[in-house]
Amino acid sequence: MENTEILKLWKQYDEKLEKNLSLNQRIISELQQQKAKKALTPVKRIKWGAVLIGIIYIGFLGWGLYHLWPSQQVFLLGSITGHLLFCIAAIILYLRQLIVIHEIDVSENIIHIQQRLALLQTSTVKVVALCLLQLPLFSTFNITLSLINDRPFHFWLIQMPIVALFTVMGLWLYINVHPRNADKRWFRILFCGSEWSSILRAGKLLKEIDELVH
Amino acid sequence: MQYAPSTLDFTQVIEANKRLIFKICTAYCKNTDEREDLAQEIIFQLWKSWGKYNASVKLSTWMYRIALNVAISSYRKEQKRASTELIGDQLFEIADENLQDGLSEHLDDLQHFINELKVLDKALMLLYLEEKSHQEIAEIIGITPTNVATKIGRIKEQLRQKFSKLK
Structure with missing residues (x-):
């Protein structure tokens, strides 16, 4: 079949649609009324919710630090401070995502918009990776100077291997929780259900964009 | 032909471009329900952007960009979007269900x-x-x-x- 015949066939289909297709005007007017009601999409709502909860949590951690300071419990203070810094970094990343969502204008060209949206989706993985990097902090908060001085056996043979294990796990997850591993089984378990398939599709789309542009 | 939002009713523009929306939805959706959801989302997004339409861009270019961006985003998400409250009735009313007959x-x-x-x-x-x-x-x-x-x-x-x- 020649290209001219294909174009002719598509035109005939278009003419048939013109004769047979009509739109339900009531639905169109109802969709127009939704504009004000639905200013926030579910994605925005979730991210704003996460930011709000994060700010409350940071406030709580800050309040705890204020009351603990100065203290002999240096490991506890250090762990909370580190955790606080990670939380602030995660919130900053979420706020940056919200700014990107706000700036998106679907009437811009397809490559530009789809690239931004796909990168936004994959950047959620980076926030999770960052949060996992703080894993060792959850094994250091209970260390005290008396534990090191009075119970060295317990400290070196039990506490430190746990800290080492958490550190290795945190680093491994930080490096490997990446969209490039989205097809791995462990990744699928970590990002269950539709979130995983969305990340996988976003990765595929970025690859497709790359092929189309270059 | 260039239109400006103030001089042309949104509903008329949608009516004039219904085939464009239908064909994009048919290309990106596997079944009738998905097609219906996507069409409603496209019209909703067109309406949201309607006030910002800049006549320096051809109306068809503007419409294709929005419709295709929504269709591609919908494909990427897998789960149906919920930025619109989907309305029960069918948006597309087809007089002859066997559209392809005779072609x-x-x-x-x-x-x-x-x-x-x-x-x-x-x-x-x-x-x-x-x-x-x-x-x-x-x-x-x-x-x-x-x-x-x-x-x-x-x-x-x-x-x-x-x-x-x-x-």
Whole structure:
């Protein structure tokens, strides 16, 4: 079949649609009324919710630090401070995502918009990776100077291997929780259900964009 | 022809471009329910952007950009979006359900071919079939006209091979 015949066939289909297709005007007017009601999409709502909860949590951690300071419990203070810094970094990343969502204008060209949206989706993985990097902090908060001085056996043979294990796990997850591993089984378990398939599709789309542009 | 939001009613524009929306939805959706959801989302997004329409861009370019962006985003998400409260009734009312009757049997093969394409190739193919110029396709997709020509050439070759196998 020649290209001219294909174009002719598509035109005939278009003419048939013109004769047979009509739109339900009531639905169109109802969709127009939704504009004000639905200013926030579910994605925005979730991210704003996460930011709000994060700010409350940071406030709580800050309040705890204020009351603990100065203290002999240096490991506890250090762990909370580190955790606080990670939380602030995660919130900053979420706020940056919200700014990107706000700036998106679907009437811009397809490559530009789809690239931004796909990168936004994959950047959620980076926030999770960052949060996992703080894993060792959850094994250091209970260390005290008396534990090191009075119970060295317990400290070196039990506490430190746990800290080492958490550190290795945190680093491994930080490096490997990446969209490039989205097809791995462990990744699928970590990002269950539709979130995983969305990340996988976003990765595929970025690859497709790359092929189309270059 | 250039329209401006103030001089033309949104509903009239949608009515005039209903086939465009229908064809994009058919290309990106597997079944009637998905097609209906996507069409409602496209119209909702067009309405949301209507006030910002800039007449320096052709209305068809503007509409294709929004409709295709929504269709591709919907594909990426898998789960149906919920930015619109989907309305129960059918948006598309088709007088003759057997739309393809009387047309060449190749139309079915052509639509099947379009459905199998990658998301961005699908957009290129639709724009080619709508006989848009390379310049306009480039403005809609965001690549150079030369790139458009190369990519469409490749898709046409795939299509030619597909039809030659069917003979």
